[in-house]
Amino acid sequence: MVAGPLLLASVTGNPILIAGGVFAQQLPWLLFSLLSGAFADRLDRRRLIVAANLGRAAAxxxxxxxxxFGFASVVLIYLVLFVLGTGETLVDTAAGAMLPQLVAPEDLPRANARLSATFTVANQFAAKPLGAWLFGVAAAVPFGADALSFTISAALIFSLPSPGVSPAVSPAVSPAVSSAVPRRSLREDIAEGLRFLHGDRLLRTLAGAMGLGNIAFCAAFAVFVLYARHRLGVSDVGYGLLLTTFAIGGLIGAALASRVTSRFGAAAVLRAGLVVEVTTHVVLATTTRVWVAGAVLVLFGVQTVVWGVITSSLRQRLVPNRLLGRVGSVYALLETGGAAVGTLIGGLLAQAWGLTTPFWLAAAAMTAIxxxxxxxxxEAGHRP
Incomplete structure (x- = not known):
């Protein structure tokens, strides 16, 4: 996340080429999300994750x-980032589908919350300063360290018990993908996942709310760096600190997700989460005080993780194991596609009508959602 852009900046001064590195890693989500879901339902998920991580380590x-040796080029960097993104589509989809094979249904919210906390600590707090520091030691070091980390990750996943056979896991866990399922074309497999999602009103609503909500969020936050500088008046360091509020909220959300869901019910918490999103955009559109913005962003970070834990757990319980990869891949496609569309729209809106316009429109959109x-x-309160 940090060493890649730094490496590109050391190879080229063209801002378009540097920004293209981020796009190269995101593009596979738009191209391969649905295909990755189909493969996650066709193949042994554990072995798929191991193979993808070893492939990323090799790249x-x-x-x-x-x-x-000093012969890294923009093209090579793009290719490696594209391979990393492609592996990510396979690993993230297969991992989400594999969890119900390892964890009993009643433990899924706690497991998802712990995974969210791990992601927040590793990716939001540790990864960025570590990547920058390693790059300062030597440009090649962070990439070598990451290759090693993917190799270790593959070994850890390989060490897991075979899905559905661990005596330590409740017999209520989902069984492994059956090899007896008749093979069809990838198009038919993908269509089956889409039909299942479309036919379940709760899952369809959650997927649509997430996709449209991501458009609203990314439209508002596409120019957040300019908003922070010109409206809140923060320095570059202050901007960096402001971004950490998301991660702080995420950690709080991971700690609270299971408890608030048990106390108030999934439906009430999901509705409250949408109210928090509306409130966040309204507050950011109206305030000029950095502490107010920081406080509401912490709250938004809490909501994001709690919403994610609840929706992931519901999906893992309600979707048949043989369809988990495909249904999960639709969520991933909506999330990524919404982010891409929202980022483009937000920049255009801010340029035409000012920095707060995207926040007002995001608030209106979230109110409609x-x-x-x-x-x-x-229905979330009545489903198993």
Whole structure:
């Protein structure tokens, strides 16, 4: 996340080429999300994750050698980032589908919350300063370290028990993907997942709310750096600290997710989450005080993780094991596609009508989403 852009900046001064590195890693989500879901339902998920992580380790090893010997080019960096993104689509989809094979249904919220906390600590707090520090030691070091980390990750996943056979796990866990399922074309497999999602009103509503909500969020936050500088008046360091509020909220959300869901019920918490999103955009559109913005962003971070834990757990309980990869891949596609569309729209809106316009429109959009989703979300309190 940090060493990649730094490496590109050391190879080229073209801002378009540097920004293209981020796009190269995100593009596979738009191209392969649905395909990755189909493969996650066709293949042994554990072995798929191991193979994808070893592939990512190999790509990073090539880049490490290239950087170390001084022949890394923009094209090579793009290719490696594209491979990393492609592996990510496979690993994230298969991992989400594999969890119900390892964890009993009643423990899924706690497991998802712990995974969210791990992600927050590792990716939001540790990864960025560590990547920058390692790059300062030597440009090749962070990529070599990441190659090693993917290799260790593959070994850890390989050490897991075979799905559905661990005596330590409740017999209520989902069984492994059956090899007896007749094979069809990838198009038919993908279509089956889409039909299942479309036919379940609760899951369809949650997926639509997430996709449309991501458009609203990314439209508002596409120019957040300019908003922080010109409206809140913060320095570059202050901007960095402001971004950490999301991670702080995420950690709080991971700690509270299971408890608030047990206390108030999934439906009430999901509805409250949508209210928090509306409130966040309204507050950011109206305030000029950095502490107010920081406080509401902490609250938004809490909501994001709690919403994610609840929706992931519901999906893992309600979707048949043989369809988990495909249904999860649709969520991933909506999330990524919404982010891409929202980022583009937000920049255009801010340029045409000012920095607060995207926040006002995001608040209006989230209000409409809240109204449309209010009644379907009630099903979350009645489903297993």
């Amino acid at each position: 990073l090893a090539v880049l490490t050698v290239a950087v170390g 809240l109204a449309a989703a209010w009644h379907p979300i009630a």
